[in-house]
Amino acid sequence: MLHFLLLVAEAVLPVSIILGGLLGFARQRRLFEVRAPAGCGMILGILAAAALAFLKMGTGFIVREYYDLGLLAVMIPCELLLLLALFRSQSLSSEKAASPFMRTLFFIIAAAWTGYYLPDIFIYPSHFAVGVVQVVSSDFVLIIVGYLAGLLLCMLTCRAAYKVCSQIPLKMLFPMIMALLVVFIAQQAIILGQLLLGRGLLPRYDWALDLIIFFLNNARLTFFGLVGISAILALILWNCSRGAVIMGDNPAETRKHKSEARTRIRWSKGYLVLLAAGLLLLTVGAYYDNKKVELSPPLAVAVTDGKIVLPLSMVGDGALHRFVYTSRSGVNIRYIVIKKSETAYGVGLDACDVCGSGGGYYERKGQVVCILCDVVMNKSTIGFAGGCNPVPLPFKIEGGQLIIDTESLEAEEPRFL
Numbered sequence: 001m002l003h004f005l006l007l008v009a010e011a012v013l014p015v016s017i018i019l020g021g022l023l024g025f026a027r028q029r030r031l032f033e034v035r036a037p038a039g040c041g042m043i044l045g046i047l048a049a050a051a052l053a054f055l056k057m058g059t060g061f062i063v064r065e066y067y068d069l070g071l072l073a074v075m076i077p078c079e080l081l082l083l084l085a086l087f088r089s090q091s092l093s094s095e096k097a098a099s100p101f102m103r104t105l106f107f108i109i110a111a112a113w114t115g116y117y118l119p120d121i122f123i124y125p126s127h128f129a130v131g132v133v134q135v136v137s138s139d140f141v142l143i144i145v146g147y148l149a150g151l152l153l154c155m156l157t158c159r160a161a162y163k164v165c166s167q168i169p170l171k172m173l174f175p176m177i178m179a180l181l182v183v184f185i186a187q188q189a190i191i192l193g194q195l196l197l198g199r200g201l202l203p204r205y206d207w208a209l210d211l212i213i214f215f216l217n218n219a220r221l222t223f224f225g226l227v228g229i230s231a232i233l234a235l236i237l238w239n240c241s242r243g244a245v246i247m248g249d250n251p252a253e254t255r256k257h258k259s260e261a262r263t264r265i266r267w268s269k270g271y272l273v274l275l276a277a278g279l280l281l282l283t284v285g286a287y288y289d290n291k292k293v294e295l296s297p298p299l300a301v302a303v304t305d306g307k308i309v310l311p312l313s314m315v316g317d318g319a320l321h322r323f324v325y326t327s328r329s330g331v332n333i334r335y336i337v338i339k340k341s342e343t344a345y346g347v348g349l350d351a352c353d354v355c356g357s358g359g360g361y362y363e364r365k366g367q368v369v370c371i372l373c374d375v376v377m378n379k380s381t382i383g384f385a386g387g388c389n390p391v392p393l394p395f396k397i398e399g400g401q402l403i404i405d406t407e408s409l410e411a412e413e414p415r416f417l
Contacts, residue, residue: 001146002289006281007124008150013157013278015117017226018184020158021233024165025177026106029089037107045114052115053122063342065195068116072192075112078105079185083178090174121151153277160271161230167264168237176236179229187222190215194380195341213381213389223282227275234275238268296362298324298334298350308404315339315402320363320379322350325409333409333416335393336361337402338368338379345402346382348390349412357416361390391415 026034052067082105089102124147165173193215241264301308301323308325315321315337325333334350334357351357352370359372368377368390375388383392391412395404 001142001149002285003146004124004143005146005150005153006285006289008121008147009153009278009281011120012117012150012154013282014184014187014223014226015113016154016158017161017230018180019113020161021165021177021180021230024162024167025086025173027162027166028168028170028173031102034103034106037103038110041107041110041112042114045111045116046118048111048115049118050122052119056119056123057126064119065341069192069195071112071116072188072195074108075116076185076188076192078108078112079181079188081105082109083181083185086174086178086181153274153281157271157274157278160267160274161233163267164230164234164237164271167267168233169240172236173233176229176233180226183222183225183229187226190222194378197380210386213377213386217376217378220282224279227279231272231275234268234271237264241265241268296320296322298322298332300324300326303406306406308406308409310337310402310404312397312400312402315345320361320368322360325406327410327413329413331413331416333412334360335404335409336368336382336390338363338382340379340382345395345397346379346390347393347395347402347404348382349393349415350390351412351415352388352390353385354388 023038026038052064056064085102085105165177168176241261299322301310303325308323310323316339318339321337323335323337325335327333336346336348336350338346340346349357350360355370355372359370361368362371363369363379364376368379368382369375370377370388377389381389385392393404393412394408395402397403
């Protein structure tokens with residue numbers, strides 16, 4: 001239950017926050033003309049996400065990383081343009097602010113967001129029965145409950161963000177919405193850096209690699225930023241509603257205004273509760289979910305003509321695989337293989353320059369973790385030297401096989417003495 005609840009929240013909760021806030025701001029500015037383009041964009045994005053999920057589950061036709069790279073290459077520039085357009089629109093009337101350019105931006109961004117963030121939501125149900133002995137069982141029901149609870153949390157959060165942002169005084173709302181967009185764009189830029197790094201499209205300068213690895217390993221800070229800004233918005237509405245002097249032309253109107261103020265306070269409290277639930281889920285929940293991972297024993301592979309040959313069908317599932325080679329001197333040399341993307345593999349020793357060979361690596365939530373110091377490395381960085389990363393190991397791929405020269409392992413024997 002917890003695992004799928006966490007997966008859904010990680011995938012959709014950040015975009016739920018920003019989407020609700022942006023729609024609430026559009027309502028405040030009375031940008032009614034952007035609703036239809038945004039709705040059409042969302043429909044297009046949902047269809048694209050469903051199509052990708054179908055192709056991904058049913059065929060090997062599509063490469064996900066190219067799909068993601070294309071959408072990110074569209075999203076980030078359009079979001080930057082949206083920032084500029086929103087800033088310039090502050091001096092314009094609502095009619096002029098909702099220009100054809102603004103409507104086009106809302107259409108493209110809505111389509112890109114739904115197309116990028118929803119494919120996994122369609123794919124996850126295909127994993128429900130994996131590892132379940134009986135489909136009709138309490139475990140299977142709990143998995144479905146966790147998945148649906150994650151969706152419900154994201155939808156309620158989006159609704160609460162919309163309600164809160166649509167009722168805050170505009171002069172207070174505008175800078176906070178701009179800040180939310182900036183943090184959200186930064187989060188996407190980190191993901192883009194991860195994809196480019198995995199494809200080897202970024203310069204491999206030491207300082208650049210260290211910087212990218214730092215941001216990859218601390219990517220969750222952007223979510224904390226989204227939650228923090230959103231909590232401030234909720235507190236602003238709470239304070240404005242609680243401290244407002246409510247008067248009407250007659251007792252009935254006064255009661256109506258008081259009821260509206262109480263409703264705003266309830267939405268503020270509810271939004272804070274939802275944000276707290278999401279924060280606890282992605283921190284404490286993730287901690288308990290990750291504790292289940294255990295270190296797997298290394299597997300010995302036969303050597304043929306000084307070569308270790310591993311079929312890609314054996315190591316191409318995206319999981320961390322640990323192997324051991326016994327040198328001519330009888331020393332066990334451990335090494336790991338992991339598929340980083342559709343076409344890239346990471347191969348390295350089960351040792352690093354910092355901790356040596358006394359520990360090893362295991363996989364936790366798609367990341368590689370050093371068992372000695374608990375340093376987390378995104379799997380896209382495996383195969384690059386530096387820090388606590390595994391020592392890179394030369395390899396080649398030919399005819400659907402990953403080939404490692406045993407001489408490369410023999411040369412690393414001193415690390416395992």
